[in-house]
Amino acid sequence: MNFTKSQNIFERAQKVIPGGVNSPVRAFKGVGGTPPFIKKGQGPFIYDEDGNQYIDFVGSWGPLILGHAHPEVVDAVARVLSDGTSFGAPTEREVVLAEMIIDRVPSAEMVRLVNSGTEATMSAIRLARGVTGRDKIIKFDGCYHGHGDSFLIAAGSGAITFGMPNSPGVTTGTAKDTLVAKFNRIDTVNDIFQQHPDQIACVIVEPINGNVGCIPPEGSFLQELKTLCHINGALLILDEVMTGFRVARGGANELYNADADLLTFGKVIGGGFPIGAYGGKREFMEQVSPVGAIYQAGTLSGNPVAVTAGIETLKRLTPTAYLELERLGKLWEDGTQSAIDKDNLPLTIKRVGSMITLFFTDHDIRNLDDVNHCDFEAFKRYFHNMLDAGVYLAPSQYEAGFISLAHDDYLIQKTLEISAQSFAFLKDHQ
């Protein structure tokens, strides 16, 4: 493949934007090489500045569950655009989107729209702290909740890809209030509650740890978490920014019967535009300003363009759509598992619905500790083999892939063939 134009733009970019990118993982540091600069997307494909076509399994890191430039979403957005881009005053569309979220997620009795997943999680822990009058929070090693200071402790995604799960610039005062447990290890949460009685405001968790690859919760992990929270007077916050409206109509909250106190959303609810939301039980949400005293605001919150794209996206996520996403995901998982079994390859595949990760290890994956033992060199080689053959995967072992409704059997089969060729080098290492 020719990357000349992307290389030239990347050189220019690095002079004016840190690392040449506006979000760290895009720089390809975890895998090396030049990131293709994307010119356009259509359905399941993206095209770079050099004209290369890729089957896209990143989908803008999750929002594009309908695929790129879905014609009806684009039309609806175009119509709204001509009526104005922002008012800083309430619009009916915001109410419609809030109603749609609440209808799908009964644990969210009220929601507040914000501009990103990061804002949603920051606002949710402020609310939990305000409600409980406590300072400390528990998060999980490798869970990523955006780049709010309180979350850049043992963080996943880009932070772990670059070996910086704890960012400089986070004050020791903030860091001391974030306590870190291990995903799928309820005993570690219990220990922290024992060590800090009456001090913990909330536990925040990605119900599926998608920011170190796709790791599902085991058994009744989420329910036990909720029980522990309530025994100890803390709130359970499910961070569904990635999983919300992706893994089920009601997200992971529905899939695992979690009934969280507070939930955070993003990605899919904006259909590719900047948005976030937090919601939860009415008794808590009514403590948010202007009804209650816990302050949170935003100039562009509830932006009509983003809200329209979200409404149009959610409308198309019918029960049949989730069955189709599950079917496509299973096709990929089963095809990969057969290839692994056939040659006894040191690979493990994990999937929930349309979220999927191929881990370069033959050990089971329960949490970040296990992912850290993957063969990262093998992942890099696989990643570049896939990219060169026209399949665009997340450029880090610590990330999940996303299937959209624009993908089909042919593209999954084609991806499986390319994938089998791309990890064939592992056989030589046996």
Ligand SMILES: Cc1ncc(COP(=O)(O)O)c(C=O)c1O
């Ligand atoms: C689970 C989770 N929470 C929060 C965020 C932050 O969202 P945003 O990047 O929109 O700020 C992300 C982003 O990937 C995420 O995956």
